[in-house]
Amino acid sequence: MKTPVTDDRLPRYQRLRDQLAHEIAMNRWRPGEAIPTEAALAQEYAISVGTVRKAVDALVSEGVLERQQGRGTFIRRPQFQSSLFRFFRFQGPGGERRVPESRILRVETVPAPSAVSQVLDLPADAPVIRMQRLRLLDAQPVLAEEIWLSQALFQPLLEVDLDREGPLLYPIYESLCGQVVASAEETLTAEAASEVHARLLHTEPGSPVVVIERLARDYARKPLEWRRSRGHARHFHYSVEIR
Amino acid sequence: MKTPVTDDRLPRYQRLRDQLAHEIAMNRWRPGEAIPTEAALAQEYAISVGTVRKAVDALVSEGVLERQQGRGTFIRRPQFQSSLFRFFRFQGPGGERRVPESRILRVETVPAPSAVSQVLDLPADAPVIRMQRLRLLDAQPVLAEEIWLSQALFQPLLEVDLDREGPLLYPIYESLCGQVVASAEETLTAEAASEVHARLLHTEPGSPVVVIERLARDYARKPLEWRRSRGHARHFHYSVEIR
DNA sequence: GAGTGGTCTAGACCACTCA
DNA sequence: GAGTGGTCTAGACCACTCA
Numbered sequence: 001m002k003t004p005v006t007d008d009r010l011p012r013y014q015r016l017r018d019q020l021a022h023e024i025a026m027n028r029w030r031p032g033e034a035i036p037t038e039a040a041l042a043q044e045y046a047i048s049v050g051t052v053r054k055a056v057d058a059l060v061s062e063g064v065l066e067r068q069q070g071r072g073t074f075i076r077r078p079q080f081q082s083s084l085f086r087f088f089r090f091q092g093p094g095g096e097r098r099v100p101e102s103r104i105l106r107v108e109t110v111p112a113p114s115a116v117s118q119v120l121d122l123p124a125d126a127p128v129i130r131m132q133r134l135r136l137l138d139a140q141p142v143l144a145e146e147i148w149l150s151q152a153l154f155q156p157l158l159e160v161d162l163d164r165e166g167p168l169l170y171p172i173y174e175s176l177c178g179q180v181v182a183s184a185e186e187t188l189t190a191e192a193a194s195e196v197h198a199r200l201l202h203t204e205p206g207s208p209v210v211v212i213e214r215l216a217r218d219y220a221r222k223p224l225e226w227r228r229s230r231g232h233a234r235h236f237h238y239s240v241e242i243r
Numbered sequence: 244m245k246t247p248v249t250d251d252r253l254p255r256y257q258r259l260r261d262q263l264a265h266e267i268a269m270n271r272w273r274p275g276e277a278i279p280t281e282a283a284l285a286q287e288y289a290i291s292v293g294t295v296r297k298a299v300d301a302l303v304s305e306g307v308l309e310r311q312q313g314r315g316t317f318i319r320r321p322q323f324q325s326s327l328f329r330f331f332r333f334q335g336p337g338g339e340r341r342v343p344e345s346r347i348l349r350v351e352t353v354p355a356p357s358a359v360s361q362v363l364d365l366p367a368d369a370p371v372i373r374m375q376r377l378r379l380l381d382a383q384p385v386l387a388e389e390i391w392l393s394q395a396l397f398q399p400l401l402e403v404d405l406d407r408e409g410p411l412l413y414p415i416y417e418s419l420c421g422q423v424v425a426s427a428e429e430t431l432t433a434e435a436a437s438e439v440h441a442r443l444l445h446t447e448p449g450s451p452v453v454v455i456e457r458l459a460r461d462y463a464r465k466p467l468e469w470r471r472s473r474g475h476a477r478h479f480h481y482s483v484e485i486r
Numbered sequence: 487g488a489g490t491g492g493t494c495t496a497g498a499c500c501a502c503t504c505a
Numbered sequence: 506g507a508g509t510g511g512t513c514t515a516g517a518c519c520a521c522t523c524a
Binding site: 208241 | 304305306307319321323329425426427428429430431432433434435449450451452453476479480481482483484485486
């Protein structure tokens, strides 16, 4: 193995998986780009194609790579719209899925509150961007979001009109700031609506709202964005299969 | 392939996977039992061991089988306690996980309401067992549950003192009724507590509660139990990793 | 030491994509 | 038709379990 980033005692397919994950994290290839063919990787690392396949299989099942028969194997660009739909049902009358529009209420830079600096892995009081926005369907508010970003990484956001860039932030992070969100961890809770959130969501104070906290990371698992979203419980819906 | 239960045009490892899943559903082996060795399966189905491994790999990753190096491959007995902990945090002061105790409030047989007969795949008005129970920690109610079962399958439950059998129902289903829960689908919502549920959960009417609906199935995916649980939102906590 | 699953190889042939 | 991933084989050797 050229640059050992992993334990020598592990099986070769594991070591290749770790090596590839490392190179992806280091941006050897961009999202959407193809990695070398299985035959090329087998030659590069002097192992058999079957072993390469096992390493690639692992990254495919982790959602990092995507195979296309006859074309190649590609760095997967995560589809984060879908995560919205895993938790909330935003459906039109015909059942089709709709991306809620976005209205930015406020953007400001502040010293990071300690909870934020901890979760984003920043020094205490590091400057952070705080964004408040509302997501709407048919002009009805469905989600109130509070978004925290390191100012050092996301400075360019302060210099554009975000409402003009469309409802999805992650493509903007990538094009404007070169930051790629690769995975995220979400935590769900429920609470009674505060005065402020009741006003934002056009509901009664005390009525049940669902709260989703999300920590988004890049391929190197460095935290990029922390987000807290609140939505009407009556839009909320989440299913899992357990075994 | 001896008994074709699957499409001939699929790859052999897929066909073997389907065949094994079918035989597991038909109770060829009981939970905890070993299936034949990879070599034996290769001979039985006249395919190579590598192909058998791929079929077994699929069932392992689906959570149906469990490998133990040097010992064999076994029918996995699902650990359903853990599902409770995926959604609610019931932790003692030291952070250890505790199974809430169970208090059965009521057991009765009724004609199935249409929602229940549909979801359990029973004829309209088929007799069903309806069970109400409370889960408690330190004598504090944490979950209110409503459980529906086909009377035809679960008749023996009516003849024992369920509160004496311990807090977990699925082992009882297996020992008393021979029904094995293999997987379940859970759907989460939140709502404001009704008068009844507020009283059961010792909380205020209107305060936020989390509602979990669960449909539990056997290995053949036949619905066995439908359950609706309500708990305090303040105990609620759920995390997912998304990509 | 016999029997199990775990890793790895080298190679054949198929299915699909794209110029 | 060249190049890609997808399936499948037969077999070697390793790691672990258990009597």
